[in-house]
Amino acid sequence: MKTFDYRTADRSSAGLAPEAMFLAGGTNLVDLMKLGVATPDVLVDVTKLPLDGITERPDGGVRIGATVRNSDLAADPRIRRGFPVLSQALLAGASGQLRNMATTGGNLLQRTRCRYFMDATKPCNKHAPGTGCPAREGDHRNLAILGGSEACVATHPSDMAVALAALGAVVRVDGAAGERTVPVTDLHRLPGDTPQRDTVLEHGEMITAVDLPALPFATRSAYRKARDRASYAFAVGSVAAALDVDDGVVREVRLAFGAVAPKPWRATVAEEVLRGRPATEESFRAAADAELEAARPLRDNAYKIDLIRNLTAAVLTRLAGEAR
Amino acid sequence: MTATLPTAVGAPLARLEGPEKVTGTAKYAAEYRTGEVAYGWVVQSPVPRGRLNAVLADPAADTLAVLWHGNAPRLKSGDDPELDVLQSDRISYRGQAVALVVAGTLEAARRAAQELRLDITTEEHDALLRTDHPGLYTPERVNPAFPAETSSGDVDTALAAAAVAVDVTYRTPALHNNPMEPHATIARWQDGDLELHDSNQHPSGVAATVGALFGLPPERVHVITEHVGGGFGSKGTARPNAVLAALGAKVVGRPVKVVLPRQAMFSMVGHRTPTIQRIRLGAEPDGTLTAIDHQATEQTSRLFEFAEQTTVVTRHMYAAPNRRTGHRLARLDMPTPRWMRAPGEAPGMVGLECALDELAERLGIDPIELRVRNEPAVEPETGVPFTSRHYVECLRAGAERFGWAGRDPRPRQRRDGDWWIGTGMAGATYPTMAQPSTARVRALADGAFEVAIGATDLGTGARTILTQIAADALAVPVERIRIRIGDSTLPKASVAGGSSGSASWGWAVTGACRELRASGRDEATFDSSELVQHQEKDGRHAFGAHFAEVRVDAVTGEVRVSRLFGMFAAGRILNPRTARSQLLGGMIMGMGMALHEEGVLDPAMGEWVNHDLAEYHIPVHADVEDIDAAWLDEHDDRINPMGSKGIGEIGIVGSPAAIVNAVWHATGIRVRDLPVRLDKLLSLLP
């Protein structure tokens, strides 16, 4: 682990020196530093900034501060009531201890769990551009079927981000060039031939908050995650959904997939297919299939297609049942 | 001393060191303060095969030493080439120790290690086990000293003539020892003598081995192993951490601490070999077995031959006139496999017990009934009678407790919401062993007795049980026993392995206590070597039966074990509390083997790429729902003075097969390639 300086951030717009990084809960960054995959010179701790509030917005939405701990966010009554999918996604992730440390901003910006990425002694286009992608031929059982490229097929591992994508959340960012907003669905980049860049954020841009826009039907929303053991495992496939049904017909739907792409995958094609359709299991399966037409599985991850289709149908069918 | 004292053996005495452990005051190897300790960080090879030409360190780095084969002190080579660390330029596997960085702080050591430049000439490697591997050979013996092959009757003819036959191949993956406490050593030299605080299963063995490498007699090496946070076999002999720490300390003239990071546990401490097992069974329509053939293909390293005894278990489970077992090994450019809880039995009983389940299905016979019909009168291959065998009783009593009666034998019949539900069973067995050990007992002035033996307590309760045994042998309450273990200077004890600790050490302790009473003196020492060596080796086993109920999610293919029950006949249970914990722990580890654990090999990298506990899954609390173990009151006075059989390993033997068989019953799918994960079920589910 490289020697580094530590300081606390005093302002959100202070920017960062070239080799500095923000530190939040540290549950991902510090691991990567120990492994020699992240090598910052300076850590700028954001957790002392006043960014740990959850506040209601006049329009019925909610603003979540960047340093709100995952545990606190999952337990917040407004979230549990108005956006259950988010609370469920958070509680499906990691462990109690990790959620007590992990923050909203850090969770969004956590890096892939690709096993080559997390090993500095291995080639990997993401941690060492141009060295190749051993995952394509090697271990990719839990890597991308959607949005990957020749250069990289990493998946974004967050559960929370999948719920935020479904909810149409907007990330508030502050940096040298001032404040701006980025929809969660646009925050992470697809790898193309520059997989080393995970997101559209400029170096030194800090996440200050995430806004959940008002979404009344999100009271009927859910998250379901499939994993390799009962708890404390990353998703191998997950679905976040909110459903508004009127007289047996889908009026509005929000759908996102996890553990299948380099970003939380908002299933816009499936949503489009579903609007105005009967809220039946057949429609839900057909919609998932429409979205999954773009899937390009590798040798060992085609099972994710079946998994996501089944999860989508199961989650939406249950939500439709609750609507009746 | 009164004759009416209730016996201590058999009582559920709580672990003596429990309060120390839960309050954090129990010291593990790396936690001792030993003068001005320096920190060693092990540099591991980033390639699976090649030659290390040079190690280039930044001269400005804040280190005390950077050791590699170019400058490390010479060792006297012993019989474990993996301990000849930093002695040669040869790289035999990825993850092998190629250098040691010693610095004043852990951070500085690790930093310098990461920045070290290794000049390596890489060579072609071969990391993939396969049944058509050109280098497959039959080893002379399999662990520890069994013949690699046995054969009697005419298996091929019997199989060809069998009314019903199965011919199946089961695969188990590489499995990795992950005791909570990683391998750790603090080494200190003083006046040419070596002191090691080391986490291991055999202090006197470590003293002898490490001593020999440095040209020291065992008595000049003092190994202290007071508490050990698990080992499962991976700490049965000295591991490279002990030698590296001693080398480092010798060079820098300060105590050196080496703690393996979790990632290194996947290469440097031994793992369970992957196995490919072909099992062929032939039977009469009534279920009588006419032939059993069990052949295992497995791997070892270029450095060292370790041959897992995977099919040995088949030699004594069931009767059949025609039988054959064998093992084939490939030497790969991979780390050396070694012992992991029930080596041989654990993987071997996956193959055998799953194949029997398949046979039961073909025959239309209840799987318990099938086993009962093939119960042997004597050990089938040696003809030696069993000292005690209550397998059928375990099957019957276990079935009763579990509620097996009335089970619909057809698969895929029970559904609860999204869940397919099924039940399965499998047999269990583990050999009953004892090894020579010596114990000493002293009457103290205050009326207490000091009982001393160089045994180790891996968290199993050994310290507690030996106290109970001594109390009974001296006919005093347990409060009057002061037990001393975990130190190589104490009377020599055998390794805490092979489920033989309680029997071996208890035997010596009993002997010493009896001798003390008989002699009337205030000190007695007893060496069990004579008695142990004259024992018959065959016909001594514990038995058991596992029962599982699983649920398989029709939406995701996720498997959950809703019930797991084991019934055992393992001689006299010395302490029901610690025994239960051993049995349940084994069963849970078996659940991991069935459903979770797998070293994921990247053949191109020559490495298991999921080398940490976030990616190498073991069961967590949420995976363990309703679990229980029970035992029959078995008396066997022919095995040792306590009448006890080992219980540390039998829990993992058979529980994986029971779960895999239950998955079939739930879904109709035979997954023959462990672990049973959702991606192997999903596309086949209805």
Ligand SMILES: Cc1cc2nc3c(=O)[nH]c(=O)nc-3n(C[C@H](O)[C@H](O)[C@H](O)COP(=O)(O)OP(=O)(O)OC[C@H]3O[C@@H](n4cnc5c(N)ncnc54)[C@H](O)[C@@H]3O)c2cc1C
């Ligand atoms: C064993 C294990 C299991 C896990 N299981 C799961 C799981 O099942 N599901 C799941 O979703 N997650 C899981 N996680 C991941 C966990 O959720 C993340 O590590 C955590 O959310 C990261 O948050 P943090 O605050 O600790 O981030 P840090 O580690 O502090 O930071 C992560 C990244 O975000 C950057 N950053 C942090 N805050 C800001 C900010 N405000 N502005 C700009 N940049 C910022 C940092 O520079 C860094 O690059 C697991 C982690 C572990 C170790």
Ligand code: SF4
């Ligand atoms: S998938 Fe991406 S992160 Fe993984 S090895 Fe390839 S380039 Fe690296």
